[in-house]
């Protein structure tokens with residue numbers, strides 16, 4: 031494949047492995063195993079596996095490999111490993127790097143399940159320091175000689191706080207720590223975390239990459255040394271592989287990723303404007319709007335505001351629920367990045383598990399709603415929001 035291709039071309043053509051039939055669409059190799067032409071060939075494959083050879087779908091499959099090659103080409107990394115879900119990717123990426131006694135630093139503004147993985151590591155003797163990821167001084171004073179990795183979401187869920195990948199990577203690398211970035215909200219369309227200094231980039235492909243809310247999936251991108259030397263041994267023996275069918279869904283998702291994410295971003299900007307105009311909303315956070323506290327960083331790191339908007343309904347949970355229940359096009363659910371617009375009430379769903387003091391610290395108030403904008407017509411979305419606001 032060509033490194034000269036631009037993103038949209040790579041999203042459609044990169045990584046294709048055609049069989050002897052020359053099929054146009056990516057084939058689904060729905061097989062767990064592979065037949066060896068001889069016992070000697072089987073022995074040889076276990077000694078050294080070739081580029082186009084596979085042993086067992088827990089560690090590799092042609093359809094899954096097409097997806098891994100395509101996302102690695104987009105991300106600009108040497109390799110990638112696809113997993114059964116985004117959380118399998120986060121768990122694999124982090125757990126494969128540490129042992130008891132190691133130290134790691136992570137941003138506290140994070141998806142509840144990512145925080146849970148860090149709690150599990152702490153249970154096994156890893157020292158976990160949680161800090162305010164937007165505070166560069168906090169990174170400077172927490173990362174120390176011997177810190178194994180730093181971990182953060184480049185745009186936090188659900189607060190939409192943006193973490194400065196380049197600056198944090200400089201701080202981490204000066205102490206020899208690896209930089210692991212969950213880039214789900216920003217998507218590869220807007221942020222190439224590796225170009226900014228990240229060593230490992232994680233996606234929940236369940237979100238924008240599928241884009242249709244059909245399948246769970248995840249992927250970890252990094253150097254060949256990290257992916258094959260550190261991550262693959264952990265994942266292949268613990269079993270969180272992506273199925274070939276899911277990989278096929280994700281390959282199809284990637285083809286339209288750039289088009290969808292840009293259309294969703296246009297919708298997000300228009301919906302954010304409509305929310306800002308209402309006196310029933312006390313706060314709107316949209317990274318693409320000049321009022322976002324890190325707007326300059328957003329423009330530098332992402333170049334656009336992304337597909338998510340969070341806002342706070344004045345009147346707490348009761349008013350927020352009224353608004354949610356009055357929406358017709360925008361569905362109440364907890365996925366994001368979907369072609370369909372989705373509204374979530376984090377305090378009672380995705381972040382329900384967190385104790386109240388942690389919710390307060392993260393700004394997950396009872397009136398907070400997280401919107402993931404889809405690809406519908408913006409006029410219909412704004413009308414849906416306007417109607418729902420009137421119902422409060």
Ligand SMILES: *Cc1c(COP(=O)(O)O)cnc(C)c1O
Nearest residue numbers: 115116117141187214234236247
């Ligand atoms: C959804 C999400 C995950 C987890 O992905 P799953 O595919 O649901 O397991 C991890 N990080 C972020 C930021 C997410 O939004």
